[in-house]
Amino acid sequence: MRVGAILKACRTRAGFSQEELADKLYISQSDVSKYENDTMEPHISTLQAWTNNTQTQEVMVAFLCGVDGLSVMQSVLDFAVGTVGTILLGGIL
Template sequence: MKKYGGILRACRERKGLTQEELALEMNVNQSDISKYESGSKEPTLSIVQAWLSNTQATEVLVAFMCGVDGLNIMQSIMQLLGG
């Protein structure tokens, strides 16, 4: 899941949430959010679902399940962010 940490981070940033805010919404530690984003800890499917739900980025999961690669997903998110 390491290569998807950037996607999770981009989803969080697109929503305008800090790691602390997302951690509070998901009822996890901020250090876990950081580990998921850096790829040092692999999230469970339920964590990914909660992440995408809390960041209102469920289209990311749908795109991934349909075979869109992580780089294309991240590029699309970053375009939406204006970067």
């Protein structure tokens, strides 16, 4: 399982540098880099702490369930477009 890109996206979405997240996880910045570059595989407890600290639990759940990033983004876009359309049409009627 290649999870490094997902971990990096979660970290950057939360606005943390590698050093900041490493401090929160009680690991080294080097380990954060290794996880993000898929040169080291994190334990499940590290994944849980990572997503808890970055407030991205839904991203990891989707990934672990086999939903790729493009599918997630497409679903979000479809929902947003549908909601905006409903609001606009509801306001006209």
